[in-house]
Amino acid sequence: MNQPDPEPELNGPDNPLGRSVLRGGSVLAAGTLIERLARFGRNMVLTRIIAPDQFGLMAIVLATIGLFEAITEVGVSQAVIQNKRGHLPEFLNVAWWINTVRGLAIFAVAAPLSPLIAGFYSQPPLTPILIVAFSSLIFTGMTSPKVYALQRQFRFGESVAITQGAGLLGTVLTLVLGVLWQNVWALVVGTVFEAFMRFVLSFVLCPIRPSFRIDKQSRRDLFAFMKGMLGLAFMTFLVSQADIFVLGRVVSTRVLGLYSMAVTLAMFPQSLFAKIVQPLVVPILTAFQDSDDQMRAAYLRLERLVWLFGLPMAATMMVAAAPLLTVVYGRPYAAVAVPFGIIAIYSVVYMASMVSFSVYLAMARPELQRSFTLLRGLLLVAAIYPLAVAFGPVGAASAMLGALALAMLLQIHNLKRIIGLGYVEYLGTLRAGVVAGLATAALTWLVGLLDIPLLAGAALAGLVLLAVWGVLLFRERAGFRALRAGK
Structure with missing residues (x-):
């Protein structure tokens, strides 16, 4: 046998x-x-x-x-x-x-x-x-x-x-x-x-x-x-796909097609995160499920890295939205540049929330995600239809981002209850990412002022982001070594 x-x-x-x-x-x-x-x-x-x-x-x-x-x-x-x-x-x-x-x-x-x-x-x-x-x-x-x-x-x-x-x-x-x-x-x-x-x-x-x-x-x-x-997956899905369901009723299939492909591109980093990082995060955190202090330290380190590398990326996608969409999909798709930029920010916030959910999974407490998802859903239901009717894809994307960002406050509160996470501790994970994001946005904006072909402009914006990431990787090498060592 x-x-x-x-x-x-x-x-x-x-x-x-x-x-x-x-x-x-x-x-x-x-x-x-x-x-x-x-x-x-x-x-x-x-x-x-x-x-x-x-x-x-x-x-x-x-x-x-x-x-x-x-x-x-x-x-x-x-x-x-x-x-x-x-x-x-x-x-x-x-x-x-x-x-x-x-x-x-x-x-x-x-x-x-x-x-x-x-x-x-x-x-x-x-x-x-x-x-x-x-x-x-x-x-x-x-x-x-x-x-x-x-x-x-x-x-x-x-x-x-x-x-x-x-x-x-x-x-x-x-x-x-x-x-x-x-x-x-x-x-x-x-x-x-x-x-x-x-x-x-x-x-x-x-x-x-x-x-x-x-x-x-x-x-x-x-x-x-x-x-x-x-019920958790159902609520999570509804709040993550609410924009498609609502826009399918209030705009033409052409506009929906433009928006859906822009969302696919904006969420591309999140899809990589879900497929590459998330499968590693849960087992990593599971190894610390018997120690709140170790769990909290690992969570804060992971969350800081999400903001640190995610916000500069979102800044690049926001500032260079039209050139990126045109190069990737063609000129018609530049029409949804604004919602594309909004969803780029949403993608990073969503990745941060996935790390929080991983703590619940590692501790066999998935039900704690339900209150977060329920609040997010209520906020979204209240906002998305009127905003989508009034502003189309821009309104739908704004409702998605706003509901998620506000609901993250409850996520932090839940983590305080189960692993003793401090509010100030969490805000500290954002600081370096915000600074790096603002610097990246400024550099990308300066690139946009150059009188160069569209493809060259998009390529330069990408190089700016890669340069920022290179600097950050060098600065954070000690943190990566700590994660590698399982600390």
Whole structure:
């Protein structure tokens, strides 16, 4: 009988935390960068051959799929990472069955509702598109959960091969179909194919043997964690996609398409953070779950780095918004330069909130995120529709940023309760980032005054940011060494 892989001691002499983080993070970063840059290149091509209104339809499709996923999301993957028994076959078996039944149930409910959803947006062509797109949820549910158990051990090779491998294959197919069809169907088929390949690769590289025998202890552990997560993903999704849902009703699909692609570009750094940094943050913080002092010190160091490197990036994207959008997508997209800049700031604040959420996950207290998300949702509901009607994409983006920033005050209060975080301590994490951001904005503004071609101006703005980051990396080398050592 095969024995399960032992759970490694992250701080043991044979496998120190820092070495595991460095090795796993390097693999994850390399794979993710390749896959995300491929998507970036795909979008640069497709925005020039597919009309913006088709991207508007796809934005509605993705938001709708995400809504049904979020309604039923209970945090199985997070439970596998957080639980010390998460690597055991009996635990993974229960996790797989929960996700599989969930995926099949979503499709059974969502597919028949497709005509109603299309009618809500006054877009009858959406009906068959939605039915096909919903099939991706079946493959997502059947994906092997063993990949999440390996993440706790900082073994990201399989995760990269599965997630980024499927992403690359989906990107290639989408690009080929986009050139051939030049409509939304290329985007939809590529999305479904990516989900299918993720399912296939997961069982090739991280196989499990599903069994009808359900382990009672694993079921209890999963249900206890799921109870804390219940409703959290749904609320989080609504507040993160509220702009798409609302703008889908109040602006044309063309404007929605322009805005959605601008958001994709503005959130590109956050997507890298979610794929590269976030999978490392939770296991890092989990190692400190028995010490509030160590947890607080690690959290403050991570949060400071987010602001320090994120705010200069957001400053560059705000000041050079029009040239960047024009170079990446084409001249029509410069029309959404202002909301693009606002969402760039939102992206950095969102990354900071993800680090806070990681503390809750590491301490098996995901329910604490619910109050933060609820407050954020209430603020957003009150503001987004009137602002979107009055100011279009600019109003929607402003509502998203304002609600998130105000809700972060509650996040800090929650962290004070569970790890003793001081308000002044938290504000200290912002200081260096704000200074670096203002300096970057000033330098980028000066670059914009030069009488040079658009492409050269965008390139110079990027070089300014890289120069600022280089200086910051040199100054912060001691802090990075501390993280690497697991302190």
